[in-house]
Amino acid sequence: xxxxxxxxxxxxxxxxVTPQWKSIVARKQGDLxxxxxxxxxxxxxxxSDGVFPRRFQxxxxxxMLELSADRSLEFPxxxxxxxxxxxxxxxxxxxxxxxxRTLDESGQPLMSSKFLEVSEEVAVRMYTxxxxxxxxxSIFYEAQRxxxxxxxxxxxxxxxxxxxxxxxxTDDDLIVPQYREPGVxxxxxxxLQEFANQCFSNKADYGKGRQMPVHYGSxxxxxxxxxxxxxxxxxxxxxxxYSLKMDKRDACVVTYFGDGGSSEGDFHAALNFAxxxxxxxxxxxxxxxxxxxxxxxxxxxxxxxxxxxxxYGVRSxxxxxxxxxxxxxxxxxxxxxxxxxxRPILIEALTYRAGHHTTSDDSTKYRPADExxxxxxxxxxxxxxxxxxxxxxxWNNAAENELRSNTRxxxxxxxxxxxxxxxxxxxxxxxxxxxxxxxxxxxxxxxxRETILRHPADYPENVPF
Amino acid sequence: xxxxxNPTKRLSKLLSSQSLFRRxxxxxxxxxTEKSLNLCSAVNQALHIALESDPKSYVFGxxxxxxxxxxxxxxxxxxxGKARVFNTPLCEQGIVGFGIGLAAMGNxxxxxxxxxxxxxxxxxxxxxxxxxxxxxxxxxFNCGGLTxxxxxxxxxxxxxxxxxxxxxxxxxxxxIKVVIPRSPxxxxxxxxxxxxxxxxxxxxxxxxLYRLAVEEVPEHDYMLPLSEAEVIREGSDLTxxxxxxQLAIMQEACRDAEKEGISCELIDLKTLLPWDKExxxxxxxxxxxxxxxxxxxxxxxxxxxxxxxxxxRCFSRLEAPVARVCGLDxxxxxxxxxxxxxxxxxxxxxxxxxxxx
Ligand SMILES: Cc1ncc(C[n+]2csc(CCOP(=O)(O)OP(=O)(O)O)c2C)c(N)n1
Ligand SMILES: [Mg+2]
Numbered sequence: 123x124x125x126x127x128x129x130x131x132x133x134x135x136x137x138x139v140t141p142q143w144k145s146i147v148a149r150k151q152g153d154l155x156x157x158x159x160x161x162x163x164x165x166x167x168x169x170s171d172g173v174f175p176r177r178f179q180x181x182x183x184x185x186m187l188e189l190s191a192d193r194s195l196e197f198p199x200x201x202x203x204x205x206x207x208x209x210x211x212x213x214x215x216x217x218x219x220x221x222x223r224t225l226d227e228s229g230q231p232l233m234s235s236k237f238l239e240v241s242e243e244v245a246v247r248m249y250t251x252x253x254x255x256x257x258x259x260s261i262f263y264e265a266q267r268x269x270x271x272x273x274x275x276x277x278x279x280x281x282x283x284x285x286x287x288x289x290x291x292t293d294d295d296l297i298v299p300q301y302r303e304p305g306v307x308x309x310x311x312x313x314l315q316e317f318a319n320q321c322f323s324n325k326a327d328y329g330k331g332r333q334m335p336v337h338y339g340s341x342x343x344x345x346x347x348x349x350x351x352x353x354x355x356x357x358x359x360x361x362x363x364y365s366l367k368m369d370k371r372d373a374c375v376v377t378y379f380g381d382g383g384s385s386e387g388d389f390h391a392a393l394n395f396a397x398x399x400x401x402x403x404x405x406x407x408x409x410x411x412x413x414x415x416x417x418x419x420x421x422x423x424x425x426x427x428x429x430x431x432x433x434y435g436v437r438s439x440x441x442x443x444x445x446x447x448x449x450x451x452x453x454x455x456x457x458x459x460x461x462x463x464x465r466p467i468l469i470e471a472l473t474y475r476a477g478h479h480t481t482s483d484d485s486t487k488y489r490p491a492d493e494x495x496x497x498x499x500x501x502x503x504x505x506x507x508x509x510x511x512x513x514x515x516x517w518n519n520a521a522e523n524e525l526r527s528n529t530r531x532x533x534x535x536x537x538x539x540x541x542x543x544x545x546x547x548x549x550x551x552x553x554x555x556x557x558x559x560x561x562x563x564x565x566x567x568x569x570x571r572e573t574i575l576r577h578p579a580d581y582p583e584n585v586p587f
Numbered sequence: 588x589x590x591x592x593n594p595t596k597r598l599s600k601l602l603s604s605q606s607l608f609r610r611x612x613x614x615x616x617x618x619x620t621e622k623s624l625n626l627c628s629a630v631n632q633a634l635h636i637a638l639e640s641d642p643k644s645y646v647f648g649x650x651x652x653x654x655x656x657x658x659x660x661x662x663x664x665x666x667x668g669k670a671r672v673f674n675t676p677l678c679e680q681g682i683v684g685f686g687i688g689l690a691a692m693g694n695x696x697x698x699x700x701x702x703x704x705x706x707x708x709x710x711x712x713x714x715x716x717x718x719x720x721x722x723x724x725x726x727x728f729n730c731g732g733l734t735x736x737x738x739x740x741x742x743x744x745x746x747x748x749x750x751x752x753x754x755x756x757x758x759x760x761x762x763i764k765v766v767i768p769r770s771p772x773x774x775x776x777x778x779x780x781x782x783x784x785x786x787x788x789x790x791x792x793x794x795x796l797y798r799l800a801v802e803e804v805p806e807h808d809y810m811l812p813l814s815e816a817e818v819i820r821e822g823s824d825l826t827x828x829x830x831x832x833q834l835a836i837m838q839e840a841c842r843d844a845e846k847e848g849i850s851c852e853l854i855d856l857k858t859l860l861p862w863d864k865e866x867x868x869x870x871x872x873x874x875x876x877x878x879x880x881x882x883x884x885x886x887x888x889x890x891x892x893x894x895x896x897x898x899x900r901c902f903s904r905l906e907a908p909v910a911r912v913c914g915l916d917x918x919x920x921x922x923x924x925x926x927x928x929x930x931x932x933x934x935x936x937x938x939x940x941x942x943x944x
Contacts, residue, residue: 272744331922334746350748385676420674
């Protein structure tokens with residue numbers, strides 16, 4: 123290891139060690155001494171100059187060194203300064219990391235708030251997409267309740283993160299999603315029909331009906347296919363970003379995850395890899411307070427997720443996730459830094475999962491109804507953004523009514539069409555396991571077809587033979 | 588093709604109308620109190636008893652605090668407190684690793700992995716740590732108090748990541764036990780045995796049966812032996828081996844075969860590792876034929892191990908090739924689930940061709 127030892131001055135610190143410590147160290151000295159021989163340097167690694175038994179051995183020689191040395195150590199990673207006081211880093215700073223916000227709950231810009239310009243056209247488009255997303259959610263959710271689709275996940279309460287982050291990016295930026303960011307796809311032009319086709323597992327679904335509803339993906343729109351597995355996408359995002367870097371592309375990767383996902387090993391691997399590889403990737407954590415029934419107080423004791431960035435050497439910001447303008451500004455700035463400086467950025471967006479976890483969940487079992495109600499009303503990101511564009515004179519009731527009735531009709535149409543389209547054919551069961559079906563699958567397909575012919579009643583008739 | 592059969596409805600009808608599981612169970616002599624329980628409640632009861640009977644036992648996992656996403660841990664935190672029954676952070680490697688440490692200190696660590704599909708982040712902790720903890724220390728240390736529960740298998744709409752049957756991966760790991768119950772009575776007795784077994788155990792629960800399978804379950808504390816298979820239907824023409832939810836389908840096939848004059852013997856393996864070779868061997872020596880069925884993909888499934896072992900031991904007695912009716916060699920597909928599954932008719936076809944070989 124290339125390391126130069128500039129200072130023995132620390133040794134002099136012994137004199138200032140409190141008597142209690144002296145006695146503890148002295149008692150333990152016998153235990154620690156043999157271990158010390160393993161270290162090539164008279165230094166125990168953590169930089170705190172408290173427990174160092176050898177300093178008790180030869181005070182005269184050490185005193186001399188103390189006079190001639192400076193107060194730092196050249197250690198891999200840079201100069202480390204020695205101090206005589208034994209300070210443990212606190213588990214948390216006195217105040218929580220601040221949260222960047224531009225608009226208050228009533229849609230009024232905060233005093234001296236700084237945000238990037240958003241044109242009327244973009245703002246209206248953003249609002250339209252937020253409303254469309256929430257309408258799609260309520261109609262698809264109902265469709266699941268009626269048994270027309272098997273499962274659904276809403277993004278209710280997280281429309282601003284979905285849409286504003288998407289709006290701040292270019293279509294060249296690759297999206298590596300979790301499952302609660304369909305708004306990014308919507309923004310990029312995934313049609314209501316395409317959403318419906320996936321949820322109804324029909325033959326027009328790009329995933330060929332193989333995955334559960336909401337597991338969207340679009341190669342055309344630069345959006346990796348969703349998997350149910352938590353946090354497994356995060357290292358993929360870093361690898362993809364490294365590719366963009368090597369190809370010198372003017373683009374970055376943006377990956378999303380939840381507060382729960384930040385506990386998985388993959389999250390930690392991804393942040394560390396991103397930092398070490400100088401990868402142009404933006405990690406967007408949707409800290410919505412809940413991972414199914416698990417509150418963040420059972421998930422982590424750090425100040426949320428934003429503080430993890432610094433531990434890995436990743437620049438980070440906390441943003442009000444229900445403030446579309448703040449999300450937009452933060453993501454666009456992050457993108458600028460990620461690409462121009464070729465570095466990862468972590469964004470923690472504070473928000474609330476205002477819906478149930480999925481259609482399999484009843485969140486009133488584990489959280490108070492008034493908490494949900496509060497976030498659905500005064501905390502609602504869609505209403506807040508609407509107030510802002512209304513104040514700007516860009517939106518009014520007439521526009522609102524027209525938008526809502528039009529999109530509602532479009533979504534209902536999309537569902538009706540999707541429902542009638544037949545399922546993918548049996549052949550699609552065997553393709554894409556590999557690039558071409560190997561002999562075992564060819565044989566299994568042949569045998570399956572014979573079985574279907576023998577026992578047609580066992581098989582759904584809407585799956586073409 | 589005819590109208591789509593609804594597999595859930597079919598199974599449900601099968602389970603209730605023919606009280607399949609009651610007949611399966613080797614219920615001990617008249618117990619003082621018995622209650623009709625579904626498999627989920629039977630697991631819950633076992634956990635209550637485990638926590639009650641040993642103050643050094645703990646139940647933990649994702650969302651376990653409020654009762655778990657399948658409600659198997661309902662009421663435990665209220666009764667035994669948050670120090671013994673708790674939510675963990677969302678991290679399977681952490682759950683199992685933590686469980687190993689807890690168990691190594693002489694506790695019973697009962698860890699829940701929310702779905703068997705999500706056990707893979709913990710694969711390293713199970714394979715390299717739990718399974719070798721005793722061996723690598725020359726038995727100075729062990730984590731035998733560890734039990735990992737995970738719901739597994741098809742449910743009709745689970746797609747890739749809420750349907751898998753990953754048991755074979757774990758059956759390749761010397762040092763752990765793998766147990767799968769078929770019914771509420773079995774689930775309670777086997778789970779209590781797993782929790783108290785001095786070896787780390789992976790206990791896969793057939794989640795399709797959580798609510799569907801109902802049978803009389805004694806309220807008291809009882810255990811069922813590990814590594815002992817059970818003949819749940821006697822027959823003379825063909826031996827059939829299975830475990831967990833698949834047994835219900837196999838039982839149905841046995842009944843239909845009987846109508847055709849074919850007498851099938853059905854064995855519930857219960858413990859897959861280390862498994863009861865002797866019982867299967869004895870049965871195959873009697874019938875001369877073997878069929879194995881499981882939901883997991885056929886290639887490298889645990890059926891392959893049973894088949895190889897029985898061919899080794901019974902080669903000269905076999906009158907037909909060993910048949911395997913299993914899942915296909917594809918990821919678990921949502922819309923194609925009825926095609927993927929080892930259905931009753933696939934089994935029946937295999938029974939006929941094996942017997943008529
Ligand atoms: C590896 C893995 N473990 C467990 C699960 C089960 N599960 C699905 S979603 C979820 C909670 C996720 O919470 P969070 O990351 O906060 O995202 P949110 O749902 O709040 O958007 C869990 C535990 C899973 N899908 N994958
Ligand atoms: Mg969350």
